[in-house]
Amino acid sequence: MCTIAAKRNLALGRVVCRSFQRHHPSVPAYLLLADRVDGYFDPAAEPFRMVLPDELGMPEIGGMSERYSQQEFSYALTPFLMDWVRQQGFARVLFLKEESLVTGDLGPVMDLLSEASLLLTPHLLRSLSEAAREQNILQCGTFNGGFVGMADTAEAVRFVRWWQGRMATHCHYDPAAGMHFEQRWLDLAHSYVDRVAVVRDPGVNVAHWNLPERVVTLEGDAIRVDGQPGRLFRFSGYDPDHPEFATRYFTRLTKESLGPAAAVFARYHEELLAAGWAETRVWPYALGPKGLLPA
Secondary structure, X not given: OEEEEOHHHHHHHHHHHHHHHHHOOOOOOEEEEOOOOOOOOOHHHOOOEEEOHHHHOOOHHHHHHHHOOHHHHHHHOHHHHHHHHHOOOOOEEEEEOOOEEEOOOOHHHHHHHHOOOEEEEEOOOOOOOOHHHHHHHHHHOOEEEEEEEEEOOHHHXXXXXXXXXXXXXXXXXXXXXXXXXXXXXXXXXXXXXXXXXXXXXXXXXXXXXXXXHOOEEEEOOEEEEOOEEOOEEEOOOOOOOOOOEOOOOOOOOEHHHOOOHHHHHHHHHXXXXXXXXXXXXXXXXXXXXXXXXXX
16 A cells, blocks of 8 residues: 655555554555655654655656645656555555545455456446536546556556656646646546456545435444445545534535534544644645645
8 A cells, every 4th residue: 555645744644554554454555755854753653664756766756846836746646656666566556645544444445456457436426416516526537546556467557657657747736728636637547448447335435525425324433335334535625623624625514414424534533633733734845836736
């Protein structure tokens, strides 16, 4: 498993790595620091094997760090990190975006890569009653960039390296130009790769874009989604300093409107605080132009 974070988001990276290892203790977790350590933390004490951009061995990454914002740079590094992890000798690689919480066994999902080269998760599994929400998904991309898997196959490597080429210069938020950071490029996967597995498990990538259509229930500590095991929740746009909202992108999704899912958000909030959110959130970004773009 691998993820990417700047040091201001290190608490998020710690949470996704720790939660993954709770369910998969024998699988190593890698975190690519899209930043510099600058003495702010001790990589040896972290729940992951830290990787720095220079270790990826791609000369174009230096230029990317200089012209991209922190968010653009972190997102653009996704295919570079996945390919690097594959080259460490792994037959399958799973990328999870930093704002994730693993809540169950991901093994059955990763098993899809025994027959497929790429593993993608759609934002939606059913049609919506509101065209406006579907239009928003069309602008963001059919597939979500926060949960992507690859196998060690020739066609997967070919696709990921093509994706790297696009990320070198085309990782921007510009919906009018058909770009949503790294994500919209995944829409071409079915055209370029013969064996693509689409994850239709409702317990995977549960997030603000599909929560209104998914039924979350709690059975003790176990989470179920549409009657299936809850495996991975995403917290895109969640601000621990304003926990009353599920995401800053849609303020109509409040803690009160989430039903039993509110307990999952509360769990994530507690884990972020325990992982040092209050400390890391003020650490300065050391590379390139500063500032965040809307996701």
